[in-house]
Amino acid sequence: MAAPLSSMTGFARVDGGDGQLSWTWELKSVNGKGLDLRCRLPSGWDSLEQPLRQRTAARLKRGNLQVGFQYVAAQSRARPRIDAEAFAELYRQTAELARSMKLPAPGFETILGLRGVVEVAEEADDPETREARLAAALADFEQALEQLIADRDAEGARLGAVLDGHLAEVEALVARARALAAAQPEALRRRLREQVESLLQASPALSEERLAQEAALLATKADVREELDRLEGHVEAARALLAEGQGVGRRLDFLCQEFSREANTLCSKSGDPELTRLGLHLKATIDRLKEQVQNLE
DSSP: OOOOOOSEHHHEEEEEOOOEEEEEEEEEEESSSSSSEEEEEOOOGGGGGGHHHHHHHHSSSEEEEEEEEEEEESSEEEEEEEEHHHHHHHHHHHHHHHHTTTOOOOHHHHHSSTTTEEEEEOOOHHHHHHHHHHHHHHHHHHHHHHEEEEEHHHHHHHHHHHHHHHHHHHHHHHHHHHHHHHHHHHHHHHHHHHHHHHHHHHTTTOHHHHHHHHHHHHHHHHOHHHHHHHHHHHHHHHHHHHHHHTTOOOHHHHHHHHHHHHHHHHHOOSSSHHHHHHHHHHHHHHHHHHHTTTOOO
């Protein structure tokens, strides 16, 4: 069974925690030529970046992906610490200065209030707790990645229906153009007959053989059957790629360039206003097709 189509656009959010900390993962994905992962991790969590990249590369092929991670403590983990050496040195210096100036000795609270004596720092975890916390956060990231993939697949299914509609429109326009092209030889002969009569009146010396050569050349230049055949073949190829499923975005994008090339040639060859109008409609439909294809992974 073919994998589903996947868009490069998606979003996921997962909340988690371990009792002491609670955290949130947010993943946002948009179109990209390749896979580009940008991580925003708080200080102290940098060791997660390499596992994040490995897990993402194993599941996604294309897209610009932003990964955000934030955490808060369930209760304050900040603990005060007195720098005893700084306290003793500051007390000695201030006491000596007070004696020299015949002032009262500084109080205990005064020294504690000086910068650098008391520091407030987050309580450090033991290695085992730290390792378990990183593993839990990484497991929640994998859950967020699964949600992102599901969101991209859902968008891919919607895109698949839109692309099917555009291909059906291209197919219908090609069929109408083929019907018009089938009537072109007779219309061309009629116009040539009128032109020949005019030329013979203006230049009686023009040979019938030369006129026949010119008629054949015009008919060849106006023949769009080859372009229509190629367009029909491209429609079949596009449907085969859509049926193949995931990871076909690049190939479909290239195929859209081929669609555009044939539509441009058809318009340049056309000498009939109605066929030209159909060709322009065809080009607009192919442009819409290409715009949607660029969203596929």
